[in-house]
Amino acid sequence: MTEKLLLGQTLRFGADPFETAVDDAAIVSSRGAVLVQDGRIAAVGEADDLRARHPQAEVVDHGRHLITAGFVDAHMHYPQTAMIASWGLRLIDWLNTYTFPEEMRFADPDYARTIADRTLDLALAHGTTTLTSFCTIHPESVEAYFGAAAARNMAVVGGKTCMDRNAPDGLRDTVQAAYDQSKALLQKWQGTGRATYAITPRFSPTSTPDQLAALGALWAEHPDALMQTHLSEQVDEIAWVRDLFPQARDYLDTYEQFGLLGERGLYGHSIHLEPREIDRLAEVNGALIHCPTSNTFIGSGLFDTTGLKARGIRCGLATDTGGGSSFSMLRTMAAAYEVGQLRGTALHPAQLMWLATEGSAQALHMGGQIGSLSVGAMADITVLDLASTPAIAQREAEADTLWEALFPTIMMGDDRAVAQVYVAGEAARP
Structure with missing residues (x-):
């Protein structure tokens, strides 16, 4: 010993x-x-x-x-490492202008490995020992990410991002491919070394109801996996979701009706929540992930940390690289403090450190194991x-x-x- x-x-x-x-x-x-x-x-x-x-x-x-x-980063996009700090615009424009073209490059396993190595080394340089990342639709991107983490013995969470609509050619999969590839990757990596798999629909607008249903079915078959997605990031995004899902009660319902609402769900951003959504998230004990540098950089809004914590909802903290403008969880804590000030509540340094460690770990159901x-x-x-x-x-x-x-x-x-x-x-x- x-x-x-x-x-x-x-x-x-x-x-x-x-x-x-x-x-x-x-x-x-x-x-x-x-x-x-x-x-x-x-x-x-x-x-x-x-x-x-x-x-x-x-x-x-x-x-x-x-x-x-x-530090435990509870929501980020390692494929966006190379395009961090790209000039603003709104969310949808930003995705189409910067994110989607960069993510297409991850069909190349060598490029995926290069960026995975770079991301994890940058994380460690900033004191972050666990990342929770969206990959791309390409299984190669998931293999590169988990492989790089295994080489460093890091505990990480990740999954194949699934999209079958409202994305460019080269970044759309199908209902069957999303299910089959996610299942194969989950079965390979879940519990292998320090890896945890997260079923990963990007967000409702880029998945058809059939794809969301297929991923919900996969989660039901593997309830020990995590599920990560985006929720209520920008008001124009919410309006788009309303147009795409006219029968849904609200944004959260576009996940709930397809089996994608649960205790092991991670819902990034969650800024503009309706009362019913807050009630349901509290009931199922889902986790919300605060991405303050991203929310200010892209002009999304102000997350209600203290209000949601008061409802007993688990909250983690995240860089949201590359919508977020820094790899540093210190900078992320600073942004969370600034957002709290704008909402009228000054977060104590202890609360900020807890969010970046214990809070994020608990959101990932790894409390007492990491952070x-x-x-x-x-x-x-x-x-x-x-x-x-x-x-x-x-x-x-x-x-x-x-x-x-x-x-x-x-x-x-x-x-x-x-x-x-x-x-x-x-x-x-x-």
């Missing part, structure tokens, strides 16, 4: 800071330690105590850096330098609490703030 002892400031959570007072939910140590045994967290406590109890452990002292759970410094979790860990730039360092030097020291890094930090990343206990950066 190999043992590694990581020393530094530590931040972990014993409860959800949206439901419990921050001082009770967050567990902070100014000189803490995390014991890693064979890739998992074996103990978390005070440095002096764990050093005394494990004198043979390899010690890695991170000084004043903050040891926290690795956590709890005993038994995989040792996917991010170490943050809270004084990574002169501007941040001046604020950190004046801080009286961890939250005052951490908040400047959330608001102004980037990959320079990521001092080290561990995946299953192994250092992932030189």
Whole structure:
């Protein structure tokens, strides 16, 4: 058995800071330690105590850096890595102008592998240890993504994106191909290593009712899989859905009537929800994924984090690369804070960190496995330098609490703030 002892400031959570007072939910140590045994967290406590109890452990002292759970990105599009930060427009125009032409390139396995490797390396450089990604309609894109993750021993979620209408030639499959290829990929990858498969209709406008029904049937056959899609991102998108599905009660109903509403569903964006939709999502315990940099970059709207959390709905946080304008979950937390301010609620740094770790992990039904410094979790860990730039360092030097020291890094930090990343206990950066 190999043992590694990581020393530094530590931040972990014993409860959800949206439901419990921050001082009770967050567990902070100014000189803490995390014991890693064979890739998992074996103990978390005070440095002096764990050093005394494990004198043979390899010690890695991170000084004043903050040891926290690795970030969990709950919704992104790895095939859009190369076209991130493409100039605006509205959602549908943006898809047609930038996204769809780029995604056509993923029929080439070599290109898919190149972008998959690039995406995962960028994620790790920014402290993200788990990605949840849409692939393209091409099975090659899924193979490349899961293969790249396996090479890095990363826990990832992904699936073949299914579209059989309202997409260009070269990016449409069929009802049967969507079902057959998704099933084959699911059976190959679900539970293989650290892979989790997500059945993936892009969104209602790009799937016929027959395709949605076929994917709903596949989910019913494999209820342990996740299902990811988009919901209520922009008001003109919602109007389009209403025209395409005139019998549906609302946008959510275009999934519900085809068996695509459930506890293991991940519904990206979910900004402009109707009261019935909120009620149903709460009833089935579906998860909503907040994509704040994307929502502001494309002008979609302001996600109601505190209101939806108050309804007991699970919420994760995501970059939504490449609609999102950054690979960084720090920047994503900063955007979530800004969106909260515009909605009249300032999110606490503890709440932002929880969304980027424990919250996203729970949305993915991986609570206690990833995104956590709890005993038994995989040792996917991010170490943050809270004084990574002169501007941040001046604020950190004046801080009286961890939250005052951490908040400047959330608001102004980037990959320079990521001092080290561990995946299953192994250092992932030189």
